[in-house]
Amino acid sequence: MVTYSVAMTADDLVFRALADPTRRFLLDLLFQRDGRTLTELESELDMTRFGVMKHLRVLEDAGLVVARRSGREKLHFLNPIPIQLIHERWIDKYRERHASALMNLKTQLEDMA
């Protein structure tokens, strides 16, 4: 059983997390290469391990980073869905695309090939 509150999904947690340049940098790092350890992320920043942990914690609370155990290591993955949900709320409702997506996808892939 996982315990968390409904408030965790709130947009303001996402915006708060994204408001900080260090946290955006951490997300960029994970976008480039997913599944990194704290040590790996720390090596890219001029900051204490504790500081990086605190930032990761805010990102995890916002759902933007998902940590997963892999043996002894804790790996951090970028979770794009909270941003997607915000995007959909304000932008996507003005677009119609569901029915055509598969067809567009096929056409586009064939054009690339």
Add this chain to the structure above:
Amino acid sequence: MATGNESCTHVYRVYMHAAPEAVWDAIVNPDSTEQYGYRVRCAYDLRAGSAFMGFPSKEMRSLGLPNAIVDGVVVEVDPPRRFVHTWRMLITPELASEGFTRVTWDIDGGRFGVTRLTLTHELAGAPAVARLTSGGTEDDGGGGGWNWVLSGLKTFVESGKTLGTEGADPS
């Protein structure tokens, strides 16, 4: 165990106001899977070792899509908590040639009627599939990959509606 391929693994997580059973049904029931995302009807036989296929709608097929657009084999079934299967994209020969990837759906029921869904996609050796499923072709009209599928799943489970058709009856 670290596989050395963790950077080829993508993780997606979404929270929903729904019971774990409702989320499970949205994932494994073909009548539900065709209500969100790419509208693919996924006909699973929910036993480890059995093969499955995902079919596009009749309309899509008549426009020239292959009969089955994904296939795979069921690996683990633990309703309503965990569903693991292999997954291969068949929409073009190039994608099909990247072979089987692995998809794990973890469903965690929490407090306040909120359920957490985590999708883990292991994509070692499948860079083109990874680009597609992570939404890399979205701006070209390819749909938003798992982001989009899971957002649509959330909308469907929470409201019975289909994302992108506000006010429309999903039937």
